[in-house]
Amino acid sequence: xxxDPQADWRHWHEQRVAAVASxxxxxxLAGTYWLSDYPDGRIPAVPGLWRADGDEVTLTAGAEDAVTxxxxxxxxxxxxxADHSPVHESRAESAGRRLVLLRREGDWAVRxxxxxxxxxxxxxxxxxxxxxxxxxVPGTFRAYERARSVRVxxxxxxxxxxxxxxxxxxELHGAExxxxxxxxxxxxxxxxxxxxxxxxxxxxxxxxxxxxxxxxGSVTVDFNRALLxxxxxxxHFICPFPPPGNTxxxxxxxxxxxxxxx
Numbered sequence: 293x294x295x296d297p298q299a300d301w302r303h304w305h306e307q308r309v310a311a312v313a314s315x316x317x318x319x320x321l322a323g324t325y326w327l328s329d330y331p332d333g334r335i336p337a338v339p340g341l342w343r344a345d346g347d348e349v350t351l352t353a354g355a356e357d358a359v360t361x362x363x364x365x366x367x368x369x370x371x372x373x374a375d376h377s378p379v380h381e382s383r384a385e386s387a388g389r390r391l392v393l394l395r396r397e398g399d400w401a402v403r404x405x406x407x408x409x410x411x412x413x414x415x416x417x418x419x420x421x422x423x424x425x426x427x428x429v430p431g432t433f434r435a436y437e438r439a440r441s442v443r444v445x446x447x448x449x450x451x452x453x454x455x456x457x458x459x460x461x462x463e464l465h466g467a468e469x470x471x472x473x474x475x476x477x478x479x480x481x482x483x484x485x486x487x488x489x490x491x492x493x494x495x496x497x498x499x500x501x502x503x504x505x506x507x508x509g510s511v512t513v514d515f516n517r518a519l520l521x522x523x524x525x526x527x528h529f530i531c532p533f534p535p536p537g538n539t540x541x542x543x544x545x546x547x548x549x550x551x552x553x554x
Contacts, residue, residue, distance in 0.1 A: 301423035301516055308519075308548075309418055316379035316390055318522040319412035320405045321529065324448075327400045335402060339386045340366075344400040348373055349393055351384060359386045379405050396530070397452055403528070411526050417552040423516050427546040431462035431513035433473070433481065433505040442472075444484075447523040447531045454484070454532045460502065462513045464542055471500070471538050479504030481511065484521075484532055487540040494549040495524045497534050518547025525551060 311317055325335045327349070333341040339357035343350050352369040353359040359366045361383050374395040375382045382405075384391040390405040406412075435458040444454045457475040460483060461468060471483040483500040490496050499519040505511040523529040 297425065297428075298423045304517065305418075305420055312418065312525060313412065313415055315407040316405045317412070318525045318529065319415050320379075320407050320409050321403060321522075321526050322389075322406040322409045323404045324394070324528040324530065325402045325404070327402070338391060338402055338404055340384075340391075342402055345371070349400055357386065359384060359391070361385075409526075415525075415551075418520065418548050419550050419552050420548045421516070421546050424546060427515040427544070429462050429464065429513050429515075431460050431502065431511045433509045433511050434459045434461065435475075435509075442535045444535050445533045447521075447527070447529060447533070450530070452530075452532065454535055456535065460511070460513065464540070464544070467542070469540055469542070471540075472535055473502075476501075481505070483538065484534045485538045485540060486534045488543040489545050489549070490539070493543075493545060495520055495551075495554075497521065497531075498548065515544050515546040518544065520548045520551065524554075 312319060323337055325338060327342055327344045330342070333343045335342060339353065340359050341352040348371045350369055350371055351359070351361070351366065353366040355367060361370050372383060372393055375392045379390050379392055382390045382392045388407060392403040392405060394401045394403055436456070440456045441453040442456065443451050446452050455474055456472045458473060460471045460473045460481060463469070471485055473481045473483045476482055481502045481504070484497060485500055486497040499521050500515070501517070501519065502511050502513055521529070521531040523531040
């Protein structure tokens with residue numbers, strides 16, 4: 293990393309655009325299909341026969357389906373679990389499309405990532421505000437005694453639990469603000485937030501991913517790296533909306549704002 297924060301931000305932004313536009317980035321998601329909506333196991337847009345079976349899913353395919361699992365043609369039935377690796381490393385594939393298994397609160401879905409999707413081919417970039425040091429502020433993470441789960445609406449209209457581990461306090465425009473955040477496996481923080489620009493000058497909500505806090509809870513809050521959620525790129529994601537209290541009453545015209553041309 294250079295000593296020039298503006299150059300660092302430009303590099304980050306370029307890498308972010310490249311990742312979004314990559315073969316199996318969010319733009320390639322052509323559909324999310326909940327198995328409960330297909331009790332016979334047949335998803336019209338996806339080859340094979342998919343059936344939920346407790347903590348696993350059975351996938352049955354014939355030669356005509358052209359499905360491979362772990363790089364080998366599938367003729368018969370295999371048992372699969374949820375995919376947690378990068379999309380391009382998912383176990384099931386068909387004609388270049390990655391078929392990714394997702395599980396949320398006991399419900400199974402198949403995600404179809406197609407590098408030839410119209411959304412990916414028509415992508416023109418991400419509108420983002422150039423770096424401004426005023427949007428980099430010190431913050432303090434305060435962990436809850438016990439993690440909490442709140443029910444929030446998701447982008448697909450369903451309500452699901454959002455796990456929260458603490459508060460992130462910081463100051464903007466002379467006033468203190470607090471966001472409820474989750475802690476990722478690597479210790480970094482994750483917040484779903486909205487602000488006074490949301491739905492007007494920026495997407496209706498965004499993500500913030502500060503680094504892991506220091507032992508005393510101190511952490512840098514950099515809104516220059518506010519992120520569009522995956523559902524800003526395609527409608528097939530199920531991003532959670534901000535939990536109660538995570539809508540800032542001030543404008544944050546920093547970071548990623550919207551998909552170009554949206």
